[in-house]
Amino acid sequence: MKIAFVISKPVFVPSDGVVSQALTWKNALESAGHEVFLINMWEKNDWKKFDIVHLFVFNEYMKDVIDNVWRFNRNIAVSPILDPDFSKMRLKVYGRWGSSRLKLTNRYHAFASTIGKMKTLFVRSYFEAQYLIDGLGVSPKKCKTVPVGLTLHRTLQDAVRENFCLHISLLVDERKNVKRLIAASKKYGFDLVLAGKIRDKAEAELLDSWIDDHPNIRYLGFLSDTELDDLYSRAKVFALPSTNEGVGIVALDAAALGCDVVITKVGGPKEYYGGFAKEVDPYSVDDIGKAISLLLNGETYQPDLSHYVKSHNSVSIIARALTAAYTECMEN
Numbered sequence: 001m002k003i004a005f006v007i008s009k010p011v012f013v014p015s016d017g018v019v020s021q022a023l024t025w026k027n028a029l030e031s032a033g034h035e036v037f038l039i040n041m042w043e044k045n046d047w048k049k050f051d052i053v054h055l056f057v058f059n060e061y062m063k064d065v066i067d068n069v070w071r072f073n074r075n076i077a078v079s080p081i082l083d084p085d086f087s088k089m090r091l092k093v094y095g096r097w098g099s100s101r102l103k104l105t106n107r108y109h110a111f112a113s114t115i116g117k118m119k120t121l122f123v124r125s126y127f128e129a130q131y132l133i134d135g136l137g138v139s140p141k142k143c144k145t146v147p148v149g150l151t152l153h154r155t156l157q158d159a160v161r162e163n164f165c166l167h168i169s170l171l172v173d174e175r176k177n178v179k180r181l182i183a184a185s186k187k188y189g190f191d192l193v194l195a196g197k198i199r200d201k202a203e204a205e206l207l208d209s210w211i212d213d214h215p216n217i218r219y220l221g222f223l224s225d226t227e228l229d230d231l232y233s234r235a236k237v238f239a240l241p242s243t244n245e246g247v248g249i250v251a252l253d254a255a256a257l258g259c260d261v262v263i264t265k266v267g268g269p270k271e272y273y274g275g276f277a278k279e280v281d282p283y284s285v286d287d288i289g290k291a292i293s294l295l296l297n298g299e300t301y302q303p304d305l306s307h308y309v310k311s312h313n314s315v316s317i318i319a320r321a322l323t324a325a326y327t328e329c330m331e332n
Contacts (some may be wrong), residue, residue, distance in 0.1 A: 001034045001326060006041070008055065015168065015196045018081055018150075019091035020249050021124075022056050024149035025318060032319035040131040052326045054122075057081045063110040066259050070117045075329050077120040080111065082128050083267070084135075085175070085244040091135030119329040122146050124247050124320075124332040125268025135287055138303050139183070144325040147272070147313045152253045159233045165292050166189035166235035166259065168228070168250045171196045171219075172203040175244040177264075177282050182210045185217055194219045195231065217245040232257040232317040245269050253282045255309045258302055260295040262288065274312070276305035 005022055017289050026036040039045055047053060047069050055062055058080040066076060084091060091108060098109030105113075121142045123129040132138040142331060165185070170174040171194060178194065185192035198204045211217045223231070232238075238254035239262040248269045255261045255273065265279040278291035294330070 003052040028318040079122040088135040127268035146321045161236040165237040188289035274308045276301035
């Protein structure tokens, strides 16, 4: 197959989750003998030559892309990357509020008005599928669940684990919940290592104010792959207690490489761990702190966690699932 990948949003950080997912899927498809093209919208593209046009992230702009591509190619698949932090009822309201004729719309209304031109919708979890089905009226038959896959495919042999908790993210992004994670570290006395992107001076100052020179909390900056390797090999626990998260690929990578994981119980991320991770209320400092402390003090899900994550996010599983969904899309 010849498959076009189109992304509808700008990329601001090298570790962007959508880019990571798309490139992982591209590698999986190419390993199965398919051709994947990353579309440059500045160029003239022959949309008819592709067997599938696969679009990532839905917004108002994407509606225009679909409306135009649909004239030339009707095998359109979409990964909406829906990370809602509100109820399905609100999603229903957002999906119905608007008028295309009057140019009154929002991205959910744009999505609902374009569903008929999407043959397949790729979701990352049952949670995400239910939002599309219950909130926007998508047919369950259109929803295909495919794992995001692992960014790292290495194996760490005989790693010596050190007694600290690791967290990597856009650190001052409110939904990453780093402020409560830091509060848990202070209250429960565990060592916390932070790494990731700080976008400007104001964010740096805010993070510094949260840490407040606490001796058991370190911020290491934005790290290279080699430096990340070192951290993943040494950390006993990786925590991602987000208030709103699609999957959290960094936590999956950490799990595959031997870290125990504390993951938010909100949304779809917990579906990726098969019960081999501590699920926490992200709004509770105590819930976060107690879970991390238990794992640092000897409780563990490894190596079962690593085996589970690797077996359910393998390149072969992703390639088979995407190929089957694309084939069905082309036949309908």
